[in-house]
Amino acid sequence: xxxxxxxxxxxxxxxxxxxxxxxxxxxxxxxxxxxxxxxxxxxxxxxxxxxxxxxxxxxxxxxxxxxxxxxxxxxxxxxxxxxxxxxxxxxxxxxxxxxxxxxxxxxxxxxxxxxxxxxxxxxxxxxxxxxxxxxxxxxxxxxxxxxxxxxxxxxxxxxxxxxxxxxxxxxxxxxxxxxxxxxxxxxxxxxxxxxxxxxxxxxxxxxxxxxxxxxxxxxxxxxxxxxxxxxxxxxxxxxxxxxxxxxxxxxxxxxxxxxxxxxxxxxxxxxxxxxxxxxxxxxxxxxxxxxxxxxxxxxxxxxxxxxxxxxxxxxxxxxxxxxxxxxxxxxxxxxxxxxxxxxxxxxxxxxxxxxxxxx
Numbered sequence: 001x002x003x004x005x006x007x008x009x010x011x012x013x014x015x016x017x018x019x020x021x022x023x024x025x026x027x028x029x030x031x032x033x034x035x036x037x038x039x040x041x042x043x044x045x046x047x048x049x050x051x052x053x054x055x056x057x058x059x060x061x062x063x064x065x066x067x068x069x070x071x072x073x074x075x076x077x078x079x080x081x082x083x084x085x086x087x088x089x090x091x092x093x094x095x096x097x098x099x100x101x102x103x104x105x106x107x108x109x110x111x112x113x114x115x116x117x118x119x120x121x122x123x124x125x126x127x128x129x130x131x132x133x134x135x136x137x138x139x140x141x142x143x144x145x146x147x148x149x150x151x152x153x154x155x156x157x158x159x160x161x162x163x164x165x166x167x168x169x170x171x172x173x174x175x176x177x178x179x180x181x182x183x184x185x186x187x188x189x190x191x192x193x194x195x196x197x198x199x200x201x202x203x204x205x206x207x208x209x210x211x212x213x214x215x216x217x218x219x220x221x222x223x224x225x226x227x228x229x230x231x232x233x234x235x236x237x238x239x240x241x242x243x244x245x246x247x248x249x250x251x252x253x254x255x256x257x258x259x260x261x262x263x264x265x266x267x268x269x270x271x272x273x274x275x276x277x278x279x280x281x282x283x284x285x286x287x288x289x290x291x292x293x294x295x296x297x298x299x300x301x302x303x304x305x306x307x308x309x310x311x312x313x314x315x316x317x318x319x320x321x322x323x324x325x326x327x328x329x330x331x332x333x334x335x336x337x338x339x340x341x342x343x344x345x346x347x348x349x350x351x352x353x354x355x356x357x358x359x
Contacts, residue, residue, distance in 0.1 A: 003031035003192030004065030004082075004159040006051060011060035013046055020046040021057065022216035033186055033193040035203040038213035039239070044196045047213070048162055051194060052085060053078035064160055084158035084191075086149045088165040092137040098124070099133035102152045123151040126188055127181060143174040150185055161185075163195040167202060179205055200240050204228065212236055229271070230352060237284040237354060244325060248283040250276060250353060263348060264324050266301045272353035285351035290331040292317060292338060293345040300345035303329070308337045319346050 006028040013021040020043045028034045036044040049055045051062060053069065053076060061071035064083070069076040084105075085091075092101050103120040111119070124130045127147040137145055146166060153161055163182075167175045179202065186193060197203055203210050204224045211221040220232040231237035234245055250272070251260040259272035261283060270283060293300055303321040306328050315337040318328045329346055338344050 002159065002190055005030050005063075006160060006192060006194060007063040008047070008051070009061050009063075011047075011050060011057045011062060013043075013050055013055055013057045019216050021050065023060070024216070024218060026211055026218060026221065028192055028194055030192055031190055033195065033206060033208045034211060035195045035197060035207035035209075036211045036213055037197060037200060037203040037240075039198055042213040043216040044198075044213050045164060046216075048164055048194060048196045051160075052083060052162055053081055081160070082158050083160045083162055084153040084156040086146075086153055086161070086163045086166045088168050092145060092148060094137055096136070097133060098129065098135050098137070098140070098148050098151075101137065101148055102133075102155050105152065105156050119155045119157075120151075123155040126154055126184065127151045142170050143178060146170065146178055147181060150181055154185060154188060157189065157191075159191055161189070161191045161193050163193065165197055166195075167197070167199070175202070182206060204240075210240075212239065214239075230273070231284060232355060234282065234284075234354060237352070241286050243284040243286050243352075244329060245354075246283045246285060246324060246351075248281045248353070250278050250281040252278050254353075259353060261353065264301055264321070265299060266346075266348055267299050268348040268351070270348070270351040270353060273355045276353055276356050281356075282354045283348075283351045284354055285329075285348060287316060287330040288332045289348065289350045290329060291347045291349055292319075292331055292333050293347045295343050295345050297345055300347050301329075302343070302345055305338050305340050305342045305344060307340055317344075319344060321346065 008024050008026045011021050011024040036047055038044045050057050056075050057070055062069050064081055068074055069081055099120050102123055103116045106116045106119055124133055127150050129147055167178055170178060207224050209221060210224055210227050212219045212227060214235055220227055220236050228241055237243035246263045248261040248263045254272035254274050254276055257271060258269055260269050263283060301321050303319040306318040306320050309316045315333045317331045317333045317337055319331055320328045331346060
C-alpha cells in the first residue's frame with residue numbers, strides 16, 4: 001500500500017457559537033506520519049473527524065489523494081474515502097471474535113473467505129496476536145485490544161490511517177510498547193498516518209512532523225525537533241516542553257543562530273532566530289537549560305530556593321528570582337540539592353529567543 005496525501009484548505013467547522021476549526025490549512029505528504037497535538041478542546045479531534053467524513057465542514061475543502069472529499073459542492077461519506085480508523089475506545093464488536101473483528105471490514109468489501117483468512121492471519125501475526133483469533137475482546141487486556149484495532153487497520157490496507165488518541169486508555173507502562181507497534185505498523189503498510197493526541201511525549205516520539213493546535217487554529221507545523229527547540233510563539237513554547245518565559249534584552253543581532261542577551265543582571269549566549277532586532281525580547285528556557293550556582297557571582301540571577309522535588313534521576317529545584325518570573329524558575333539539579341530557603345545563583349546555560357513575530 002502506498003500512502004496518499006491529505007490536504008485541508010481553509011477548513012472551518014463550528015458547533016453553535018463555538019468555532020472548533022477556524023480556517024485550517026494543512027497538508028500531509030504521502031506516507032508521512034503527522035501528529036496533531038494540542039490540549040483538550042483545541043479542535044484536533046474535530047479536524048480528524050472532518051478528514052474521516054464524520055463532520056461536514058462549514059467552509060473550506062478536504063482532499064484525500066486526488067479525490068475531493070469535502071467542499072461547498074461535494075461531500076463523500078466515510079465508507080467511500082479509503083480510510084482506516086483506530087479509535088481511543090478501540091470500537092471492537094464484543095459479540096465477535098478477534099478474527100471476526102479484524103476481518104469484518106474485508107467481508108463488507110466483498111473479499112472471499114480465503115482472502116479474508118489470509119489477510120486476518122497476517123495482520124494478527126504482525127501485532128503478535130496470531131494465537132488469539134478465537135477469543136472475544138472481553139478476554140483481552142487493554143494493550144491487546146488496541147493491537148486488535150491495529151490489526152484491523154493492517155488487514156484493511158487503507159491508504160490513509162487516522163488515529164484518535166489511541167493510547168489514552170492504556171497504562172503508562174504499556175504506551176512505550178504500543179508506540180513500537182505503531183512504528184512497525186507504519187513500516188508494514190506504507191500508509192499516510194494522521195494521529196491526534198494531547199500527549200507531547202507521544203508526538204515527539206512518533207511524528208515526522210507535528211501540527212500544534214490551539215483555539216481551532218494551527219500554531220506551528222514542523223519537525224518534532226524544530227517545534228521543541230525553536231517554538232514559534234509563547235503558546236507553543238509553554239505547551240511543548242513546558243518552557244518558562246523570561247523578559248530579556250537582546251544585545252545585538254543574531255549571528256550563526258545565536259545571540260547575546262541579558263536577563264536581569266545575567267548575561268548569556270542563547271539560540272535566536274535570524275533577523276530578530278536588538279532590544280526587548282522574550283527568552284524561552286526549560287529546566288535543563290538552567291543550573292544552580294553558589295552565591296557570589298555578580299553576572300548570574302540571584303534568588304532563594306522555594307522548594308525541592310526528587311525526580312529519580314535528578315532534583316527539580318524551584319528558585320524565586322523576584323519579578324523576573326513571579327512563580328519562580330524550575331531548575332534541573334544533579335547531586336545533593338540546596339536546602340529550602342537557601343540563597344543561590346541561577347546560571348542560564350541556553351535558551352531560545354522567541355521570534356519577534358510568530359512564524
